[in-house]
Amino acid sequence: MEFLKKHSALLVLGAIIAISSFYLGFNSGEKSLSIPVVDVDNKTEGQPINVDFAPFWKAWNLLNEKYVSASTTIEKVGNQEKIWGAIKGLANSLDDPYTVFFPPVESSLFEADVRGNFEGVGMEVIAQDNTITVIAPLKNSPSAKAGILAGDKIIKIGDKTTSNLSTEDAVQLIRGPKGTSVTLTIFRSGVKEPFEIKVIRDVIDIPTISTEELPEGIFVIELYNFSAQSPNLFRSALREFILSGNNKLIIDLRGNPGGYLEAAIDMASWFLPASRVVVREDFGPSKDEKVYRSKGYDVFNDNLKLVILVDGGSASASEILAGALVEHGKAVLVGEKTFGKGSVQELINITSDTSLKVTVARWLTPNGLSISQNGIMPEHLVKYTLADRETGRDPQFKKAVEILTK
Numbered sequence: 035m036e037f038l039k040k041h042s043a044l045l046v047l048g049a050i051i052a053i054s055s056f057y058l059g060f061n062s063g064e065k066s067l068s069i070p071v072v073d074v075d076n077k078t079e080g081q082p083i084n085v086d087f088a089p090f091w092k093a094w095n096l097l098n099e100k101y102v103s104a105s106t107t108i109e110k111v112g113n114q115e116k117i118w119g120a121i122k123g124l125a126n127s128l129d130d131p132y133t134v135f136f137p138p139v140e141s142s143l144f145e146a147d148v149r150g151n152f153e154g155v156g157m158e159v160i161a162q163d164n165t166i167t168v169i170a171p172l173k174n175s176p177s178a179k180a181g182i183l184a185g186d187k188i189i190k191i192g193d194k195t196t197s198n199l200s201t202e203d204a205v206q207l208i209r210g211p212k213g214t215s216v217t218l219t220i221f222r223s224g225v226k227e228p229f230e231i232k233v234i235r236d237v238i239d240i241p242t243i244s245t246e247e248l249p250e251g252i253f254v255i256e257l258y259n260f261s262a263q264s265p266n267l268f269r270s271a272l273r274e275f276i277l278s279g280n281n282k283l284i285i286d287l288r289g290n291p292g293g294y295l296e297a298a299i300d301m302a303s304w305f306l307p308a309s310r311v312v313v314r315e316d317f318g319p320s321k322d323e324k325v326y327r328s329k330g331y332d333v334f335n336d337n338l339k340l341v342i343l344v345d346g347g348s349a350s351a352s353e354i355l356a357g358a359l360v361e362h363g364k365a366v367l368v369g370e371k372t373f374g375k376g377s378v379q380e381l382i383n384i385t386s387d388t389s390l391k392v393t394v395a396r397w398l399t400p401n402g403l404s405i406s407q408n409g410i411m412p413e414h415l416v417k418y419t420l421a422d423r424e425t426g427r428d429p430q431f432k433k434a435v436e437i438l439t440k
Contacts, residue, residue: 090120118388130393131161131201132379138387153212156238157182158291158349161201165189165221169373170289170347173241173258180233182220183423184289184347184373189228190219210235224420243267247278250439256286260293260351265300272304272333282438286343288369288430292350295326302355303329305340305364311400312358315378318395340365341434344412349373357399357410366437367412369430376405 094116103110118137125135156175159166166188171178188196191207199207208216214235221228242261246254253275257268275283292298295313302312308330315324342356342365353372359365376397382390397405414437416430 121384121388121390125390125392126200130377132377132391133393134200134202134391135384136202136389136391153235153237154209155180155182155216155233155235156240159188159201159204159208161196161199161204164197166191166196166199166201166204169349169375170291172238172291173289175238175240176233176236180231182218182231182233183222184345185223187221188218189221192217212236222420243271245271245274247280248435250282250435251280252282252284252435252438253278253280254284254286257290257352259290260297260301260355262294262297264293264297268297268301269304276333281337282339284341284343284431284434284438285365286431287348287352287356288343288345289347290349290352291347291373292352292354292375295351295354298351298354298358299326300329302358303331304333305338305359306330306362307332310358310362313354314398314400314402316396316398316404323398338364339438341437342367343430343434344369344372344410345418345430346370346373348410349375353405353410354397354399357403357405360410360413361400361403366414367410368414368416368434368437369412370415370417371411372405372409374406374409376407 097116115137118135122135122137125133155177157171157177158169160169161167168177168182168184168186168188170184171182188204190196191199191204194207196204208218210216212235215232216235217230217232219228219230240261241258242264243258244256246256248254255268255271255275257264299312306312306328308328310328310330312326312328315326317323340359342359344352344356344367348356348369349372353374353376356365356367356372360367377393378395378397379391380394382392384390399405399410403410414433416433418428418430421427422429
């Protein structure tokens with residue numbers, strides 16, 4: 035899940051969920067969908083010292099003097115567009131997929147996504163290692179129904195290769211209105227050759243939670259995202275679990291790209307005493323870290339047996355919840371290493387119609403593990419192969435049941 039800030043920690047669902055044309059935000063204190071921005075005055079303070087800008091201006095003047103477009107149909111690029119390109123290159127030089135400059139058109143699209151436009155293919159992607167990687171398809175979304183899997187590499191969108199695309203560029207190519215289609219060329223681990231998947235865009239209906247009681251006396255809560263409604267729905271699911279009389283619980287976070295930080299903290303609080311650390315926000319050596327703690331609902335005794343399922347599609351708030359409960363000894367983790375999305379972004383207005391999304395902090399587990407650097411590694415590492423999917427087997431779920439019933 036991707037985190038945005040406005041003075042306090044705000045977070046947005048996943049890396050860039052705008053492929054479904056949808057962004058979720060924000061944590062405590064921010065209960066509505068709004069654009070978290072900080073204005074920047076047009077001042078010259080803070081200009082770098084001992085930096086030689088002569089090469090930049092030489093290149094600027096040479097381009098103005100010598101450049102001729104190879105096509106007579108391409109409009110001339112104005113000076114302001116060159117400035118936007120220069121700032122975009124400056125942001126790209128940090129090699130951080132979450133730090134992005136939005137020129138006017140892209141900034142307008144980003145703001146529209148934050149406000150919520152629910153048409154698209156319904157998956158989260160990120161530009162990573164010179165390709166577009168699927169974090170997770172949303173449950174029952176067009177992408178999930180078409181067969182897109184977490185970890186898939188999108189090497190072409192239509193006829194366009196993705197090797198040099200940013201996340202936002204890919205989003206604009208994949209997004210579109212209901213009923214239209216997009217063809218994605220996929221490279222998948224375990225499959226020898228790339229293959230195409232055609233996805234029909236639709237209105238995205240994002241589920242939140244489902245429950246199931248198994249014959250073995252095991253209660254299952256499958257959580258699909260950390261939305262604003264998730265804490266109340268999770269509380270209702272836990273009540274259902276308690277009334278079932280069972281003491282064995284599986285929380286399935288596989289393919290859950292995250293969401294509100296506040297939702298993760300609230301959910302962790304049902305299992306942790308007051309003041310136990312849920313997650314740490316690390317701003318680097320120049321600032322003190324901020325610690326988010328349990329609210330102390332702590333309704334379960336030591337008889338609770340809890341297994342959390344995770345995989346490469348578990349990101350952001352999923353990693354925060356799983357990391358907190360595992361490190362405090364409340365849960366056993368089963369599955370595969372999580373995605374590793376543990377950074378905080380701030381959206382800043384550069385001008386009235388442009389903005390810069392910049393990484394300003396990192397999320398750490400209670401014990402100080404960097405989520406972005408390491409992800410969360412399960413105690414019981416269990417693969418879920420393509421053969422398993424095709425035959426309907428779920429070895430990860432089977433392992434969870436085994437742990438709870440032995």
